[in-house]
Amino acid sequence: QVQLVESGGGLVQAGDSLRLSCLASGFTSSIDAMGWFRQAQGKDRDFVAAITWRGRATYYRDPLRGRFTISKDNARNTVYLQMNNLKPEDTAVYYCAAVRRGPYYDDQNEYDYWGQGTQVTVSS
Secondary structure, three states: OEEEEEEOOEEEEOOOOEEEEEEEEEOHHHOOEEEEEEEOOOOOEEEEEEEEOOOOOEEEOHHHEOOEEEEEEHHHOEEEEEEOOOOHHHOEEEEEEEEOOOOOOOOHHHOOEEOOOEEEEEEO
16 A cells, blocks of 8 residues: 655745645555646546656646656655646646556556645635
8 A cells, every 4th residue: 555645735826836745655666656636626637747656757748848847756755746837727636646557647547546635726
């Protein structure tokens, strides 16, 4: 089992930056990749970004590439999501997830473990 705990969400203004963190614990050696997803109120949960756990490959939802950056610190078992130039449409609950086997890292149905989510609210 793998446990995931997100942190770093909050209320910010448009144009601000925010960094989310996701701490993994448990059987982390079973992880192939970590991903971030988000769900706005009344909408489906969407893929944001993913990063392979043992390598450095990264994947992004195309419209977010350039504003959002995913990174990791294996020594700390932590994945980060740096979000810059935030917009009101980025408002959502952001979820961290872990998958034991890829390669469809943008497919939420492939993920085995999920965090509880952290709220990000961007005011205009």
